[in-house]
Amino acid sequence: EIVLTQSPGTLSLSQGERVTLSCRASQTLDSSWLAWYQQKPGQGPRLLIYGTSSRATGIPDRFSGSGSGTDFTLTISRLEPEDFAVYYCHHRVTFGQGTRLAIK
């Protein structure tokens, strides 16, 4: 069973900053199956990135994904107020535990 470990658990940042979120797998992944989601309070998750690096429809280009093997990242180049949320990586039937972006 694959385990996805996201780090850090919580990040406190300011608007305009650049942030990189990490997702580490317990074994090598097929990068076609690696996705990232954003979730805000009271809402269902929203797909941001699929296939490791492809942006979903309507996702701003400040969001980017990369990685291979066991290490994957989601980068937000300049944080906007609406980006403060929880982010999950996902591979097939496994989700990471999430990283919360909080406003400093």
Add this chain to the structure above:
Amino acid sequence: EVQLVESGGGLVQPGGSLRLSCEVSGFMFSNYWMTWVRQAPGKGLEWVAQVNPDGSETHYVDSTRGRFTVSRDNTKNSLYLQMSSLRGGDTAIYYCARDFGWATLDYWGQGTLVTVSS
């Protein structure tokens, strides 16, 4: 516009049963795998079950296998999750989601809350 609307959640006693529904619109439902994902209060996401486009193939997380049954009615554009022998650990918001390929979930509903408690 793609929409997924879950219903059927509520309060149920341990050992009880509940049937969740997810009605979809805005896309050709019969072409897609569909997935249920749940989220316990204040916790992360947990993949629960999925069904293939014609309903002939299903998969479950180990903790629900034998207790939950996922099904669909393509004539009604609806997905279902029949839950039985419910436990406190099943308390969660249950989301239905469309799988557009490679197990990637591109559209989600707003969720329905299931509370298992006496």
